[in-house]
Amino acid sequence: MTTVAATAQVAHGHHDDRPFIRKYIFSTDHKIIGIQFLFVSLFFLLVGGLLAMQMRWQLGFPGKPMPGGGILPETMAPGGVILPEYYIQLVTMHGTFMVFFAIMPLLVGVYANFLIPLKIGTHDMAFPRINMWSFWSAFAAGLVMLASLFVPEGAARAGWTMYAPLSARHDYSGAELGQELWSISIVLLGLSSILGSLNYITTVINNRAPGMTWFRMPLSVWALFITAILGILALPVLSGAAIMLLFDQILGTHFFDPPAGGQALLWQHLFWFFGHPEVYILILPAMGMVSDIIANGSRKPIFGYHSMVFAIISIAFLGWIVWGHHMFVSGMNPTLGSSFMVSTLVIAVPSAVKTFNWMGTMWRGNLRFTVPMLNAVAFVAMFVIGGLSGIYMAATPVDMFIHDTYFIVAHLHYVLFGGSLFALFGAIPFWFPKMFGRMMSEPWGKIHFWLTFVFYNLVFFPMHTLGMAGHMRRIYDPTQYEFLKPYQPLNEFISISAFLLFATQIIFFVNFWYSLFKGKKAPQNPWEDNGLEWSLASPAPHGNWATTPTVYRGPYEYSSPQATEDYLPQYKKLPTDREPATAPVAGH
Amino acid sequence: MTHATVDVMRPPYPTERGLDVYNTKLGMWVFLASEVMFFTALIGSYIILRFGAPGEWARPGIVLNIPVTAINTFLLICSSVTMVKAYATVADGEGHFFRLRPGARLSERLDFGLKFWMLATIIIGATFVSIQVYEYLHLVHRGLLPSGVREGSELAELVANGTLPAATMGLFGSSFYTMTGFHGFHVTCGVISMAYLYFTKTLRGKYSQQDYRGIETIGLYWHFVDLVWIILFTIVYLI
Amino acid sequence: MSWWLPLKGSTFAGEIDGLFIAILVITGIAFVIVEAGLIWFVVRYRARPGRKAFYTHGSTRAEVIWTAIPAVTMVALGLVSNHYWVQIKGRNSIPPNAYPIGIHAKQFEWQVTYPGPDGKLGTADDFTVRNQLHVPAGRPIVLALSSEDVIHSFFVPQFRVRQDVVPGMDIKAWFQATVPGTYELGCSQLCGLGHYRMRAQVFVHTPEEYDAWMKRAAKRAAQGEASE
Incomplete structure (x- = not known):
């Protein structure tokens, strides 16, 4: 037994002679898997953005030939003019790519993989090989989804929410293979998330470094851990629903087929039972990482650490009982609507607590406006707008008016773009040095931040006005409606802002790729952070630590009177610190 | 002895005390939580569809061959028992059931016991799947498809003469094949995994009282699959 | 083009608009507090050489206040909304002479x-x-x-x-x-x-x-x- 343990210990040393394919392709190293997710999901972010630009062209300039649209085939945009059937594919695939293949893997695939072992002080995930399969099954899912754009009749056409029976029967949607590929891809993606989540949960529970007690875990790890719990319980429901949908499509079953006794609302219940926890899967990791970055940038301990943790837990818990607020006007029993409204309004409370705690952290701090910090503060500012606009939809009578209008489009983009994506624009440069050993450019990062911040608000804030006017979602040509014609200048304005917003993202991508090869070499701890990951060289070596680190304190001891600098890392032993007790080790 | 057991199942480097459960077992518990949600989605949909069905539900007693499936259920329960036997042999050293020859050493008896019980579980599991495949073929022959009743089949006649309700046969076929099919898929995965462990680990003597992680973990999965079947058998075949 | 809600064309349009305005006021106050606070902190507490941040882990009183106020507001809003919801969409809301x-x-x-x-x-x-x-x-x-x-x-x-x-x-x-x-x-x-x-x-x-x-x-x- 002792020999086994000893060899295992040595294997975590820094001798890395794995062949290229094991090291970078079929790697089981959590950091490489995180980086693989990063590249793939940034690609899908770009794809999702491109689809959005085409939608915005059609909405701003309906019926006019799209510049460069000539390269699209006749079935999508003859002469560059987008067809209605292509437009609804754009709507569907933009949502699908952004939610399932960009934001979710960027937050969970990238940062749960990369950060969890580094931040809790372990050598890898509990199940490295399962982790590898998690990436490759997500990759396959992405390929299938991407391929569906190019099959005859094009991609799925029923919106990213895939409401049945439009999605379930080919004669309703007009697409056959595209719809089926969507279902297959989602089943694969569900598998990927389940494999990933079970890894994260096991790793956090069992593999924390000595001294890393539950309440010494950084909030990012807490958030990712709770997210994994949501993922492991929510994704199988989506998989089950997607399988039933797939069977309806290919085997002719009748789950969602009302004429044969199936139920249209069953899909919505299943989808949103998954979908609302999914909403929190898309925001909790962002909140966690923003907490880390704000504490770091404010040089102050996070305000109310415990209430932050309990807020995460209560959001996750309440997230299971609010799904019906997507269905207030769906024909669901209105009495159920009342109870879902109350639970939905209550979920605003932990979100408010988190917001005030972030502000409390900045209060009397010593704020360093690095690119990550700027983006993290923007996250708070924008998430607040998204959170507050959610209250309008939560109030059932108001929802009856603004449901399925641009008001909800504005709301969800304030949360997903203003929230999750700003957090990612903070997180990517923040952990870039630990991933690649180089820094991203600060000046270009600031230019990107300010332009994004301005254009983003110009795109999404006016959508509230459109929603208040009753502008429906997912309509190909708003000028069909007399009452929407006066709003066409606003649509044009939004579209032009959206093009500028997209163009701004080129700065980010160039900065990312340039820094990857030519960026300034990163020091070990460029942000003067307290986390365990900064005790490693940049980039972090294979196997992480030669010997497991020991944790002596919480993660947010900035400006502590005990230290001479304004930070006190978790791994730094002061003379007053005692060695923590550890669990029994194999072979001892 | 118990200390040794805990030892090898821990990471070989120091950690904070987590749950006193080794990673593979904890991972399986977490995985089973997701499986519970998956089957909840299927079974929940079945319940909703059945309660909301237009008219009377198809009569399982007429469509399905309940005695054969009852025997199959009994077999699957037996396989859970053999699984427990395999686990008990390796974990607790209860090998006295086997006495191959007078004077055989305990370790030999344990080794044989583990191989025997594991192989028994694999064979019974495979038998269950085979009987299910036979059941499917028979049902398809009689005319029950995932999309409903096939034209001109035996069941179509029963629908025509009013023995079976026409309005719900489609839903019945859909939910029957989906639920039992996914259960069968899980049993198949279990059989394949056990066969893999049997050939790569058991036959090579990799399991011992110090390390029986594979047996315990696959055992958890197997009991779960068994439990799901008991629920499915009750709600699909009996009620 | 109007920047406001469309014409009130039905009996309950007024109620819904009233609720909309009430939420606008509540969220507006929260919005101003948070955004003004953020801007104030960003300007006031920007890093300056030689300064050290105030070392605190939080305040239970503050947590209780900013948990309780949103909670009470939200529950009140829920009760008011539900009152209208029952009138507009409730089981027995349809007038008998409709x-x-x-x-x-x-x-x-x-x-x-x-x-x-x-x-x-x-x-x-x-x-x-x-x-x-x-x-x-x-x-x-x-x-x-x-x-x-x-x-x-x-x-x-x-x-x-x-x-x-x-x-x-x-x-x-x-x-x-x-x-x-x-x-x-x-x-x-x-x-x-x-x-x-x-x-x-x-x-x-x-x-x-x-x-x-x-x-x-x-x-x-x-x-x-x-x-x-």
Whole structure:
């Protein structure tokens, strides 16, 4: 037994002679898997953005030939003019790519993989090989989804929410293979998330470094851990629903087929039972990482650490009982609507607590406006707008008016773009040095931040006005409606802002790729952070630590009177610190 | 002895005390939580569809061959028992059931016991799947498809003469094949995994009282699959 | 182009707008507090050499305050909203004297069935008109919504009324138009490639005009013309 343990210990040393394919392709190293997710999901972010630009062209300039649209085939945009059937594919695939293949893997695939072992002080995930399969099954899912754009009749056409029976029967949607590929891809993606989540949960529970007690875990790890719990319980429901949908499509079953006794609302219940926890899967990791970055940038301990943790837990818990607020006007029993409204309004409370705690952290701090910090503060500012606009939809009578209008489009983009994506624009440069050993450019990062911040608000804030006017979602040509014609200048304005917003993202991508090869070499701890990951060289070596680190304190001891600098890392032993007790080790 | 057991199942480097459960077992518990949600989605949909069905539900007693499936259920329960036997042999050293020859050493008896019980579980599991495949073929022959009743089949006649309700046969076929099919898929995965462990680990003597992680973990999965079947058998075949 | 809500065209539009404004005030206050606070902190506490941040882990009193205030506000808002919700959408909210109109949605049109001169649906004098909804002002209308194929959604912005039309379900929705005029009915649930053009004209008549229209339309329907 002792020999086994000893060899295992040595294997975590820094001798890395794995062949290229094991090291970078079929790697089981959590950091490489995180980086693989990063590249793939940034690609899908770009794809999702491109689809959005085409939608915005059609909405701003309906019926006019799209510049460069000539390269699209006749079935999508003859002469560059987008067809209605292509437009609804754009709507569907933009949502699908952004939610399932960009934001979710960027937050969970990238940062749960990369950060969890580094931040809790372990050598890898509990199940490295399962982790590898998690990436490759997500990759396959992405390929299938991407391929569906190019099959005859094009991609799925029923919106990213895939409401049945439009999605379930080919004669309703007009697409056959595209719809089926969507279902297959989602089943694969569900598998990927389940494999990933079970890894994260096991790793956090069992593999924390000595001294890393539950309440010494950084909030990012807490958030990712709770997210994994949501993922492991929510994704199988989506998989089950997607399988039933797939069977309806290919085997002719009748789950969602009302004429044969199936139920249209069953899909919505299943989808949103998954979908609302999914909403929190898309925001909790962002909140966690923003907490880390704000504490770091404010040089102050996070305000109310415990209430932050309990807020995460209560959001996750309440997230299971609010799904019906997507269905207030769906024909669901209105009495159920009342109870879902109350639970939905209550979920605003932990979100408010988190917001005030972030502000409390900045209060009397010593704020360093690095690119990550700027983006993290923007996250708070924008998430607040998204959170507050959610209250309008939560109030059932108001929802009856603004449901399925641009008001909800504005709301969800304030949360997903203003929230999750700003957090990612903070997180990517923040952990870039630990991933690649180089820094991203600060000046270009600031230019990107300010332009994004301005254009983003110009795109999404006016959508509230459109929603208040009753502008429906997912309509190909708003000028069909007399009452929407006066709003066409606003649509044009939004579209032009959206093009500028997209163009701004080129700065980010160039900065990312340039820094990857030519960026300034990163020091070990460029942000003067307290986390365990900064005790490693940049980039972090294979196997992480030669010997497991020991944790002596919480993660947010900035400006502590005990230290001479304004930070006190978790791994730094002061003379007053005692060695923590550890669990029994194999072979001892 | 118990200390040794805990030892090898821990990471070989120091950690904070987590749950006193080794990673593979904890991972399986977490995985089973997701499986519970998956089957909840299927079974929940079945319940909703059945309660909301237009008219009377198809009569399982007429469509399905309940005695054969009852025997199959009994077999699957037996396989859970053999699984427990395999686990008990390796974990607790209860090998006295086997006495191959007078004077055989305990370790030999344990080794044989583990191989025997594991192989028994694999064979019974495979038998269950085979009987299910036979059941499917028979049902398809009689005319029950995932999309409903096939034209001109035996069941179509029963629908025509009013023995079976026409309005719900489609839903019945859909939910029957989906639920039992996914259960069968899980049993198949279990059989394949056990066969893999049997050939790569058991036959090579990799399991011992110090390390029986594979047996315990696959055992958890197997009991779960068994439990799901008991629920499915009750709600699909009996009620 | 208006920056505000559309015309109040139904009895409950005022209530919904009132609730909207109440939420606007509540969220507006929260918005100003947070954003002004953020800007103030960003300016006031920006890093300066030689300064050290104030070392604190938080304050229980602050946590209690900013948990309790949102909680109380949200529960109060929930109670008020529910009061209106029950009036507008509740099980027993449909006025007993409501005038019935049948709406059958299909890809991509609205088939409106009128009760005919006898004012009852399901009788021989019913007639159906495509993509035109005529209603009398000042009288509650109850819509019997059904769908031929996929989910559609009945939405008239000025009436503040929206109800999904679900295949396999019979759903009732009601409203009472107040301002005579012409409006548009749109489908607000993605229903296929023609979703964007699934629109109908809505005519709100004075009761006298409505009766006159009904006579004409019924006569024309009886002569075998399905639509105007």
